[in-house]
Amino acid sequence: NCEGKCDKIVTVWICVNVLKKLLGRGAFGYVYLCTRSDTEEMVAVKTILEEDTEFAEDEVRNLKKLQQFDPDQNCLVRFNRYQEIQKNYLLEFEKLDMNVQDFLEQSSRPLHLSEIQVITQQMLVALKALKSIQMVHGDIKLDNIMWRNQQLEPRNIKLIDFGVAQDVCELRCGDILQLLPQRAPEVLLGLPLSEAVDMWALGSVIASLYINNELYSSTCELAKLDDIVQFHGNISTSSTTSGKSNTQAFVSLLKQILEVDPRKRISPSEALLHPFLTLTNFPSDLTEDLSDNKAAASIIEEIKPLIKSVIFLTFRSQSKNQYLS
Ligand SMILES: Nc1ncnc2c1ncn2[C@@H]1O[C@H](COP(=O)(O)OP(=O)(O)OP(=O)(O)O)[C@@H](O)[C@H]1O
Numbered sequence: 001n002c003e004g005k006c007d008k009i010v011t012v013w014i015c016v017n018v019l020k021k022l023l024g025r026g027a028f029g030y031v032y033l034c035t036r037s038d039t040e041e042m043v044a045v046k047t048i049l050e051e052d053t054e055f056a057e058d059e060v061r062n063l064k065k066l067q068q069f070d071p072d073q074n075c076l077v078r079f080n081r082y083q084e085i086q087k088n089y090l091l092e093f094e095k096l097d098m099n100v101q102d103f104l105e106q107s108s109r110p111l112h113l114s115e116i117q118v119i120t121q122q123m124l125v126a127l128k129a130l131k132s133i134q135m136v137h138g139d140i141k142l143d144n145i146m147w148r149n150q151q152l153e154p155r156n157i158k159l160i161d162f163g164v165a166q167d168v169c170e171l172r173c174g175d176i177l178q179l180l181p182q183r184a185p186e187v188l189l190g191l192p193l194s195e196a197v198d199m200w201a202l203g204s205v206i207a208s209l210y211i212n213n214e215l216y217s218s219t220c221e222l223a224k225l226d227d228i229v230q231f232h233g234n235i236s237t238s239s240t241t242s243g244k245s246n247t248q249a250f251v252s253l254l255k256q257i258l259e260v261d262p263r264k265r266i267s268p269s270e271a272l273l274h275p276f277l278t279l280t281n282f283p284s285d286l287t288e289d290l291s292d293n294k295a296a297a298s299i300i301e302e303i304k305p306l307i308k309s310v311i312f313l314t315f316r317s318q319s320k321n322q323y324l325s
């Protein structure tokens with residue numbers, strides 16, 4: 001039904017955009033491939049129905065703010081224009097090729113470390129731009145990272161979907177943002193929030209690309225906190241025991257991105273200077289497995305006090321029924 005209605009609305013815009021096919025769908029809208037009648041350019045049109053008008057208005061507001069940036073220089077999707085038709089919204093973007101999630105599903109191969117390097121670099125550029133205007137994306141995930149042309153321009157990657165983006169000053173302790181696999185510890189704990197939540201989410205995404213699996217597969221927040229603690233044990237170990245310098249550089253950056261304390265977490269500008277992003281010589285083999293490295297307890301010892309406070313806070317908040325997954 002929803003798809004039928006979206007089809008109709010996008011067809012109403014036919015005088016300016018000729019509908020070709022459905023490109024993708026998300027929680028808020030259907031995205032169609034269209035041709036602009038004036039320029040013949042292929043564009044992507046996202047339809048957001050009237051029941052989600054508020055989200056559409058937020059997304060348009062965020063996208064207008066982002067228009068101050070050169071989208072190509074800043075790895076952001078180019079937003080062309082929008083149209084409101086009886087509270088239904090049509091948002092026109094440059095047409096991109098494929099999101100990373102779909103690529104992984106279609107190619108059924110894990111990404112090489114050099115490909116992860118490119119994605120990391122491009123997303124850090126995007127996050128640097130967002131941070132400069134104190135905007136939090138709030139939904140960094142594989143589906144929201146897209147190649148402009150995966151085959152021809154594998155180094156050209158864009159961040160999409162600003163539907164739940166917010167200004168840092170609008171964030172309040174206890175706000176729930178991000179999907180659970182990418183949710184930052186400060187969100188889980190109801191602590192003060194900042195742009196650093198996006199860095200954490202990026203860390204979760206690139207780590208999941210590296211291990212070719214969701215980093216935190218837990219389905220409830222307490223289990224996720226436990227996962228975070230376990231994972232920190234693993235990445236600490238890999239950085240000290242692995243002899244593979246590319247992996248070491250990757251893990252070293254990952255550790256700084258997945259820093260539990262958001263105040264100490266590396267910023268996008270700092271991360272862009274990290275040696276992992278300047279590496280040029282990658283081995284031809286596929287990703288080296290983090291789990292090869294045996295556990296070293298040092299980091300777990302370091303963060304034991306944190307584990308205790310995490311468990312305390314989580315139980316306290318669960319008893320208040322605030323932080324249900
Ligand atoms: N500019 C674009 N070019 C091509 N395909 C796109 C474009 N924008 C979005 N898509 C496709 O449509 C999908 C959904 O888009 P988007 O994430 O903007 O919708 P959403 O409803 O906000 O999704 P979510 O459920 O993540 O909130 C994307 O994952 C992608 O596959």
